[in-house]
Amino acid sequence: MTPTITAFERSPDGGQGLARDTRVRWAFEEVGQPYNVRLVSFAAMKEPAHKAVHPFGQIPTYEEGDLVLFESGAIVFHIAERHEGLLPTEANARARAITWMFAALNTVEPPILDRATTWISERKEPWCEQRLRLVDDRIRSRLDDLSARLGNADWLDGEFSAGDLMMVSVLIRLRSSRILDEYPNLSAYVARGEGRPAYKRAFAAQLAINTGAPPA
Numbered sequence: 001m002t003p004t005i006t007a008f009e010r011s012p013d014g015g016q017g018l019a020r021d022t023r024v025r026w027a028f029e030e031v032g033q034p035y036n037v038r039l040v041s042f043a044a045m046k047e048p049a050h051k052a053v054h055p056f057g058q059i060p061t062y063e064e065g066d067l068v069l070f071e072s073g074a075i076v077f078h079i080a081e082r083h084e085g086l087l088p089t090e091a092n093a094r095a096r097a098i099t100w101m102f103a104a105l106n107t108v109e110p111p112i113l114d115r116a117t118t119w120i121s122e123r124k125e126p127w128c129e130q131r132l133r134l135v136d137d138r139i140r141s142r143l144d145d146l147s148a149r150l151g152n153a154d155w156l157d158g159e160f161s162a163g164d165l166m167m168v169s170v171l172i173r174l175r176s177s178r179i180l181d182e183y184p185n186l187s188a189y190v191a192r193g194e195g196r197p198a199y200k201r202a203f204a205a206q207l208a209i210n211t212g213a214p215p216a
């Protein structure tokens with residue numbers, strides 16, 4: 001049975017890939033599996049029918065038969081567990097790749113999300129500029145360490161994995177802030193991820209929804 005994910009009927013970014021269905025699409029493309037998409041409006045997301053599949057009224061969700069999942073990280077992990085191509089088969093390498101998934105979501109993404117929230121919800125506040133400086137320094141603290149760990153490697157731990165998929169997806173959110181430009185190896189890392197054919201197919205699919213153009 002082909003799984004169905006949910007995505008924005010119209011994403012606030014106009015289809016620049018920042019909404020979290022993009023990382024799930026990317027995972028499906030990396031493992032070569034088909035998926036269906038159910039588009040939801042902002043209003044529908046908060047209705048009982050959607051909250052029955054996503055308790056917080058968000059996207060993405062994953063439905064396959066009687067299995068219903070939410071949380072983009074959990075969905076990517078589920079896809080990676082069931083299909084080859086995103087997690088190593090060797091047990092220790094697999095565990096390390098999963099560690100990088102958690103690091104992306106739990107350690108690197110929080111200050112990046114904090115910045116986005118500050119910029120979206122608090123930019124008219126008199127203290128916003130000061131707060132952005134504090135948040136940017138917290139982001140730099142994480143990127144200093146991530147950049148040092150990555151060094152000149154292509155991926156975080158050997159072959160490309162779901163850990164890299166999540167980390168690149170998290171770092172893409174920084175683009176508008178220009179902070180990533182301060183880290184040439186991380187900029188190149190993100191570009192490497194975006195250069196993957198699977199990412200390009202995932203990006204094109206969500207862009208097509210937002211622009212109405214058929215995917216290439």
Ligand SMILES: N[C@@H](CCC(=O)N[C@@H](CSCc1ccc([N+](=O)[O-])cc1)C(=O)NCC(=O)O)C(=O)O
Binds near residue numbers: 011012021073
């Ligand atoms: N932890 C959850 C977070 C899910 C989440 O934040 N979903 C967002 C869309 S992806 C986050 C997102 C949305 C839009 C942009 N953008 O730039 O346009 C970027 C990221 C959502 O449904 N928001 C509506 C709501 O909460 O009511 C996960 O990883 O799945």
